[in-house]
Amino acid sequence: MSNSPLPRLFRGALLTSALFTATVQAQDYPPAIQSLEQQGVKVVDSFDAPGGMTGYVGEMQGRSLAFYLTPDGRHVIVGTLLDEEGNNLSAASIQELIEGPKFAEAWPQLEDSNWVQDGSSDADTIIYTFTDPNCPYCYRFRQQAEPWIAAGKVQLRHILVGILKEDSLTKAATILGSENPEEALHDHQASYQQGGIEVDRKLVSAARMDVKANNRLMQELGLRATPSTLYKDDEGKVMMVQGLPNPQALERMMGPKP
Template identity: 80%
Template sequence: MTPLQRLVHGALLSTAVITTSVQAEENPPAIQQLEQQGVEVLESFDAPGGMTGYVGEMRGRSLAFYLTPDGDHVIVGTMLDKDGNNLSEASIQELVVGPKFESAWPELEDSHWVRDGDKNADTVIYTFTDPNCPYCYRFRQQAEPWIEAGKVQLRHIMVGILKEDSLTKAATILGSENPEAAMHEHQTSFEQGGIEVDRKRVSAAHLKVKANNSLMQEMGLQATPSTLYQGKDGKITMVQGLPNPQALKRMMGPRP
C-alpha cells in the first residue's frame, strides 16, 4: 500500500495535505493524483473557505476531500464547522450513501429475509443478520418494545459470514416451515448457542443465504448488523453496527 493509499484508508479519522504539479485533462492535478491511487471521484460541490469539495469511493469506502482555492493542494479528511458538525459525513450521506442505498432498496425487498413483527407495522426496517452476531442479538433486544407494540417490522436478511456454522444456522432459519418462529427460537436460545442446525433445512436454503452474502458484499457492507430504513423524507439511511439510542429513535420513532 502506498503512502497515499494509507492516507485515504484513514481519511475519515485524520486529515492530511497532498501537493502535486502533475497535469491532467479533466479534474485538477491534485484530484488526478487521488484517481491514480484508485479513488473514484463521484461528485463535486462548493465547500467552505472557497474550497471545492469532492466525494468518492476507494475499495468500497466512501470519503470526502477538498481542493484548496489555488488548485494545487487537496485535503483528505474530515471537515468540522465551528459547532463541531461533521460536514464531510453530511456530504457523503447526501451525495454517495443516500443515492446508493435508495437504488438498492428494491434489492432488499427481493432478498431472502425473515419477518419479525407485525406485517402491517408502519415502519419496515431491513437488517443484515448473522446468527452468531452478538450485536445482532442485542439490536433485536433493543427493538423489542417497538416490535411488541406493532410499530416496527424487522426484516432479517440472513447472512453467514462470522463463523464456520453461521451459514448453516442462517439456512436452518430460512429453510424452516415457519422462519419467523425459527428466528424467535434462535433469539431466545442465543446465549446457549442458538438454533440447532438442521441439515434438511440447510439443503433447502443455503443458496438463499449465499445470495444474501453476495448482496451484502455488493453493497459494500462489512459488519453485522447493517441496518437500512426509510426516513419520513423518503431518504434511505444505513446504520452499521449496534445503533446508539439516538439512531434507534430516528430509525423507529419514539419509544412506545
C-alpha cells in the same frame, strides 16, 4: 493497491489526516484530484466546502470517502471534516451525494432478497437489517427494537448473512430454510447466549445458496459490519446505520418509543 498510502488515510479522524500533491495533468478535475483517481478513487460529485475549499465525494473498493481541494488548487486533504461544534460534515456529504442515492436504488434489491419477517405485517415502518446469527450487536439490536415490534409499529426484515464465524452460514441457512423462519429466528434469539439455534443439515442444504446471495448483496452495497440497517426517513429518503444504533438513531428509524 497494497503499496498505496491511501488505505491508511481512512483511519484518520481529522481534516489534517493527509496531503497529496499534483503530479499529472487532469482533464475533468484539478491535478491533485486526478492523483487520487490514479490511486483507484472514483470521483462521484463535488460541492462547496468551508474555508474556500472544494469538497469531493468518491468511492474506493466500495468504500465511500470525502476529500477537499485546498484554495491554492495544489493539495487535496483526505479525511473527516468537523465543524466547530464537532459535527461531521464529511458524513453528511457522503450520505447526501453517495449513500442516499445508492441505497435508494438498492431498495428494490432489499425487497427481493432472502429475508425473515420479524413483526406485524401491518406495521407502518419496514426496516431491513443485515443480520449474522453470531453477531452480538445484531442480538442487542433485536432486543432494543422489541418495544416497537411488540407494539406492531415496526417490522424488521432480517437479511440473514453468514460472515462472522465458521458456523454463521449454517445457522443462517437453518433459520432461513425452516418451515417457519420467523419462529426459528425467535428461537435463535432466545437461546443466543447458549449458542443459538441448532444447525439442521437438511435445512442448510436447502437454503445455503440463499444465504450466499445475501452475502453477495451485502458486499455489493459496500457494507462491512453487522448489523447494517436501512430504513426510510420521514421524507422517504433511504438512510443507513452501520453497527448498533444509539437511542437517538433508534427513534429516527422507528419513531417515538411506545
